[in-house]
Amino acid sequence: MSTKVLVLGAGGAIAQHVTEFLKENKNIELTLFARNIEHLNQHQSSANIVKGDVLNPNDLNNAIKDQDVVYANLSGPMDKLAGEIVKAMDKNGVKRLIFVTSLGIYHEIPGKFGVWNERMIGKDLIPYRQAADIIERSSLNYTIVRPSWLTDKDEVEYETTQKGESFLGTEVSRKAVAAYIANIIEHPEKDNKASVGVNKPGIYGDKPVFY
Structure with missing residues (x-):
């Protein structure tokens, strides 16, 4: 039986990139959800494509119904988005959530890099933290993903850290x-009820080299 995966955003x-990694996996049935579906890769012919808004309860409920995994990679009012997703998943009995937030939401970055990060992101960290709090208080099997500063390099090197x-x-x-x-979508038992930092190994310092 295939795993039904809803990609929000x-x-x-x-x-x-996630849908590209998963498109050859015959055990995964993808539904791609976005406000602007014309921006989606047209070669995703095997995926279901749904136009909708996460903050529209009808759109969200219709998309989440009968899914196995919800992966949310969104921008906007993160606390409100998280709240609506948790509510819709509870309503539809869907348990597995992967939700992307930001590094720094727990003040987990030590030293000069931590000071720089908080100065750069500023008050925007607050709704990201609120989103994480909403998810962590839920009954869902969640993985909160906290990426470091992002590049477009063609590489897949990463290491992870746990909350704390x-x-x-x-x-x-x-x-x-x-x-x-x-990898989490393909192995949904991994990093359950976890908040996970993701960064490139060995690249440490006071700020990203591209700043």
């Missing part, structure tokens, strides 16, 4: 974050 760069551990890595490629997420 499917037009985003990380999400498109120091986050040191200053960058990671979108493709590497997607590789991690695709």
